[in-house]
Amino acid sequence: MKPFTFHTPSGLSEAVSLLEQHGPDARVIAGGQTLLLAMKERLARPAALVSLAGLPGLRGWRYTDSGALEVGAATTYAALAGATDLAGWHAEIAAVAGDLADRPVRTMGTLGGALCAAEPRFDMLTLVVGLGAELVTVGPGGGRTIPASKFFDSAGGTVLRPDEILTTIRFPRRTAFSAVGFEKFRYRVFDAALVSACCALRLGDDGAVADARVVVGAVHPAPVLVPGVADGPLTDAAVTEIGRRAAAEVLPEELATTPLRRYQRELVGVLVARAIARAHDRAKDQSGS
Ligand SMILES: Cc1cc2nc3c(=O)[nH]c(=O)nc-3n(C[C@H](O)[C@H](O)[C@H](O)COP(=O)(O)OP(=O)(O)OC[C@H]3O[C@@H](n4cnc5c(N)ncnc54)[C@H](O)[C@@H]3O)c2cc1C
Structure with missing residues (x-):
């Protein structure tokens, strides 16, 4: 070294x-x-x-007056996984943090470190883009607030400058979504994901899906947003069809030329459908319909 x-x-x-x-x-x-x-x-x-170890204010989380959830960039996965005060779909952030890597990595590894490392297979990339989070940074010229969807460079890496520090990850308030589903596939429990998928959806007063975000990670250098999820009723057949379309969109056949790519293509279809179904079931449970 x-x-x-x-x-x-x-x-x-x-x-x-x-x-x-x-x-x-x-x-x-x-x-x-x-x-x-x-x-x-x-x-x-x-x-x-x-x-970053001695810097005050970079660890832990708090709710802002507007209900947004702000997590300090140097908050470890272990701390986040143990959060008992995150209610509704915010609890899914803690659940994802508690179900990755192994205990030593969760004890030391931080949310901000994973995002700045920008390794596409890390779960939190998919989650922050899926949830429409904002990333707050500080640098010599002052601070910036960057939508997570613009933080990761499609060629790899991030838009962070070398003298900039990520300080806060700001998640939308709970009313932004009714429920969230996160799914991933890994070979072994401590492996990084081969594919991950996040669905955040909001039901309208009529019980129909008013808005939905679906994001697929681990396939390309940056997470990919899948359009057109809220275009009709989410029947079982529709969910399977959205998964199929997502697979075709994220990994078109001409790019799925190796066995690994073909496997990932299958996984995109399955995991997107599962993430949507999970979020939809949770949203319906919550609304009592
Ligand atoms: C064995 C193993 C298994 C793993 N499995 C998984 C898994 O299943 N799923 C998963 O999602 N992840 C997994 N990980 C990755 C893990 O999430 C990351 O290693 C960890 O979160 C990185 O955080 P860190 O604090 O250790 O970052 P560091 O290693 O300290 O930093 C990583 C990079 O980010 C930069 N950086 C860190 N913090 C900031 C900041 N606030 N502002 C600006 N730049 C910053 C550093 O300069 C560096 O370039 C695994 C890692 C290991 C070692």
């Missing part, structure tokens, strides 16, 4: 200054679960590491 200096700023502005000072050779380190592996394998060779 190449030698590096390790910095422990006590405030965000100091952290940003350090990143500015060291330029592109500096990297933020949160839980180190992705970065340290990359450094060991010499895929990343930073000259300076700027730790």
Whole structure:
């Protein structure tokens, strides 16, 4: 491993200054679960590491006055998984955090670290785009609020600048959706997903689907939004058909040229249908219909 200096700023502005000072050779380190592996394998060779560990306000979560849920970027999966005060579909965020990787990774790994690492197979990429979250950053020029759907570059990576820090993940208030379904397929319980799918939907007063977002992850460098889900009643046949259309849209036959790609194509169809069915069932249960 190449030698590096390790910095422990006590405030965000100091952290940003350090990143500015060291330029592109500096990297933020949160839980180190992705970065340290990359450094060991010499895929990343930073000259300076700027730790988020001592920064106040980057851990935990809170509800804003408007009901949005703000999660600090350095909140670990383990902390999030243990959240007992997240109600309604917000609880699905905790459930996803509690069902990935293994205990050591969940204990150290952070939500913000996973998003900034932007590895497409990480569950939280699919979830934040699926839920229409906003990502709040701070840098030398001030702060930015970036919709999750614009945070991940379709060629890989993120739109984050090297001297910018992700501070907060802001999820919409509970009334934005009636229910959420998240599905993934992995070979072993601690493996990252081969395909993941998230469906967030809202039922209207008449009990019909008024709005739905479906997002597929792990297939392309950035999560893909699948259009046209709320176009009719969600019968079993319609849900299967939406899954089939999603598979064709996300991974057209001409791109599914290897056995892995063909398998992922099948999985997209199945997991999208399951995520929609799960969200729909939960929404109906909640509305009592
Ligand atoms: C064995 C193993 C199994 C795993 N399985 C899964 C799985 O099943 N599902 C899944 O979703 N994930 C899985 N992961 C990935 C895990 O989610 C990530 O490794 C972890 O969340 C990254 O967070 P971190 O805090 O450790 O980030 P770090 O490793 O500290 O940082 C990762 C990257 O993000 C940057 N960064 C971190 N925080 C910030 C910030 N706030 N602002 C700007 N840049 C930042 C760093 O500079 C670095 O480039 C697995 C990882 C391992 C090692």
